[in-house]
Amino acid sequence: MTKESRIINFMGVRHFTSALSIVFIVISIASLAINGLKLGLDFTGGTQLELLFDKPADLNKIREVLEQEELKSPVAVLFGSEQEVMVRTQDQMKEKAQQKLSAAISALGSGAALEAVERPAREMEGFADTLVLVNVSSESVQQQNLFAAADYGRVEYQQRDGKTLVTVENSIDSVYLRRIIADIEQATSSKIELRSSEFVGPQIGDELRDQGGLGMLVAFALVFLYVAVQFQWKFSVGAIIGLIHDVIVTLGFFAFFHWDFDLTVLAAILALIGYSINDTIVIYDRIRENFRILRKMHPHEVINISITQTLGRTIMTSASVFIVLFCLYFIAGETLQGFALALIIGIVAGTYSSVYICANITAALGITKEDLMPKVRDESEVQETP
Structure with missing residues (x-):
């Protein structure tokens, strides 16, 4: 078996995965709009x-x-x-x-x-x-x-x-x-x-809810800036859309099944943002490296190769986290069940989005090797250098 035959054509199913993502997001938003979140004592008072x-x-x-x-x-x-x-x-x-x-x-x-x-x-x-x-x-x-x-x-x-x-x-x-x-x-x-x-009191609950929402917005903004500085703005758009997908799908599950949403679940959502962007950054970094090496290949081929090369790491990381979360859910007690459940759902969504959404959005925005090549300094800058 040659090396090329082992490359998985992730981009070949991008239209199907995009439609699937849209369906999940629509269902999640509909659940949130119809049922709303079943807020726990931390937010309602009690x-x-x-x-x-x-x-x-x-x-x-x-x-x-x-x-x-x-x-x-x-x-x-x-x-x-x-x-x-x-x-x-x-x-x-x-x-x-x-x-x-x-x-x-x-x-x-x-x-x-x-x-x-x-x-x-x-x-x-x-x-x-x-x-x-x-x-x-x-x-x-x-x-x-x-x-x-x-x-x-x-x-x-x-x-x-x-x-x-x-x-x-x-x-x-x-x-x-x-x-x-x-x-x-x-x-x-x-x-x-x-x-x-x-x-x-419910007033304290309102403050916690507002601060939690503000915390998520700040996290999204900082992630966008970090990815734009380290990579390129097209990567930032893909990363933010992937994170929004993960958060909305996780919240949608809680709204659909009427699970309690408390501070531990909010903490899990914030932790999910960090976990998901970490997985996405690994894939993005490999895409950037391969764009500079495989200059004659089509961008879709470069992305397929990059995701395939990091797939083992993605699976092993997610599997090891799952083991810990399942232990928390079944052994740690009722207090941490919401936290563990939110992360279990979020990590499934985050692994999926890192592979099928973030890179897909970046490719749809027309990422090319020119976007990732180091900038060449002009002659005036070279002459001014001591």
């Missing part, structure tokens, strides 16, 4: 709890309790040890507690409802919340024992403008949280210590 169990935690039973409470996107993972559990949900405990109380009060009938949750009056020092109830008397509420002293501490009832005011010592979110912990204790037959309870 609650994060750290629980310490007196014995190894049963995550499956914990997740069952969280699902029974109908919490939004609940996550329960181990951290530190088998007895330490982190619970995350996009729900805010105060809003969730208010929903539960509203349902319980509405069940009293006669149009009873929870109108609002207010701050207690100044004279009610030491109390946490004031609940404004309509169409229900304080006697009815007390008969149903909705605000037991064991849970809410001191409870004061007042009337204002025909409405019943219930002022409680313990905040409704803290009571609701204790009830969830009690349910988990019962389901897992263990004792639990609440080590911390943190709230992530």
Whole structure:
């Protein structure tokens, strides 16, 4: 078998691969437009709890309790040890507690409802919340024992403008949280210590989202400048289109399958940009070298030879990264699954784009050996050189 017979005709299928890429991008954009990204707690805001169990935690039973409470996107993972559990949900405990109380009060009938949750009056020092109830008397509420002293501490009832005011010592979110912990204790037959309870506001999530988007734009701009300086602007266009393809396809998968998009996934997207451009640079460097050596060959032939020569390196690099990512996905736990999944999809797309998109776009822009030959200094520059 001669050397020439081993050259793979990548450019011969460029029209097919271009059409395939366009189809994937259209589907991805349509998924993003219709479904949108299912933003995680990092971007939407929510609650994060750290629980310490007196014995190894049963995550499956914990997740069952969280699902029974109908919490939004609940996550329960181990951290530190088998007895330490982190619970995350996009729900805010105060809003969730208010929903539960509203349902319980509405069940009293006669149009009873929870109108609002207010701050207690100044004279009610030491109390946490004031609940404004309509169409229900304080006697009815007390008969149903909705605000037991064991849970809410001191409870004061007042009337204002025909409405019943219930002022409680313990905040409704803290009571609701204790009830969830009690349910988990019962389901897992263990004792639990609440080590911390943190709230992530949606405003912080908006800032993280905006900064992440800005980070991607800056990465694209720096990649374009780097490739233009090191190679040629036609290579830069191909590299940027390839990177945009990788990012859109990866985001499209997350939108299509409704997977959670959080900070770990955003970090994977940024890492993907670095990985994909590294693979593309290796191919570009070989194309530049071969254009200077194989001067009589057609540009498509030079590109075919260059990609074939670097194909082994591309496959081995991608395979070694895949091994690590599969280990992360199946062994490292739920926290890193999104990160690993985004990189698995992105690396497949990045390997494909490095071979079939970046070089294809560069060839379509009419790259020639003249674009890559070193510039010859004119005689005036040579005479001025000391």
